[in-house]
Amino acid sequence: MSSNGFATTPEPPYYAVIFTSKRTEGDTGYDAMMDVMAKLSTEQPGYLGRESVRGADGLGISVIYYKDEASIAGWKAQAQHASAQRIGRERWYEHYEMRVAKVERAYSGPEGR
Amino acid sequence: MSSNGFATTPEPPYYAVIFTSKRTEGDTGYDAMMDVMAKLSTEQPGYLGRESVRGADGLGISVIYYKDEASIAGWKAQAQHASAQRIGRERWYEHYEMRVAKVERAYSGPEGR
Secondary structure (H helix, E strand, C coil): CCCCCCCCCCCCCEEEEEEEEEECCCCCCHHHHHHHHHHHHCCCCCEEEEEEEECCCCEEEEEEEECCHHHHHHHHHCHHHHHHHHHHHHHHEEEEEEEEEEEEEEEEECCCC | CCCCCCCCCCCCCEEEEEEEEEECCCCCCHHHHHHHHHHHHCCCCCEEEEEEEECCCCEEEEEEEECCHHHHHHHHHCHHHHHHHHHHHHHHEEEEEEEEEEEEEEEEECCCC
16 A cells, blocks of 8 residues: 555556455454555455445445455465465454456546646 | 345446445535435445444445446436535545445345354
């Protein structure tokens, strides 16, 4: 993530993993693991950037951008990340939705500011 | 948006508009307009649902799901929404990134909970 929270992505097409999640209550190691995973995820070939927000009610949306589908598959299978996914399913998330999408067009704004 | 914050979407393929934004400070009519737009947007043919989170630092991610690209174009051109977009560019957003993406695969979890 760049310092302002926006991902710097190339011209489309590229891929986005949209991860919407509701956290369980309590930390139980979540923040520490997220720090490790956020750092590790940037080393995945094809990783382009991420944008991530969590509200006070525990609902969060993270969008992670990748060059292509092979990069997404590589990150999913990465050993430490696979272990984190298991703990996430068991402990950290009440519910999540994950969508893999191909970005076709992109704009930024406001124009002229 | 369903009451738990997750959008109920059909089997892919469908479309996602990923809108990441940093708000300017102060309300200046933003919350009231968002209420109007959130209601109006559900009337757009092809609208499937939305997920939206804003953090305490003003960074927000909204993902709005549509049946197809024509539905997105229809909503972009809707008169009241076009007016809201203008005010947004002038007043409400320090910066935003909008990405239009085709959702190809989707999963939910945790399994078995």
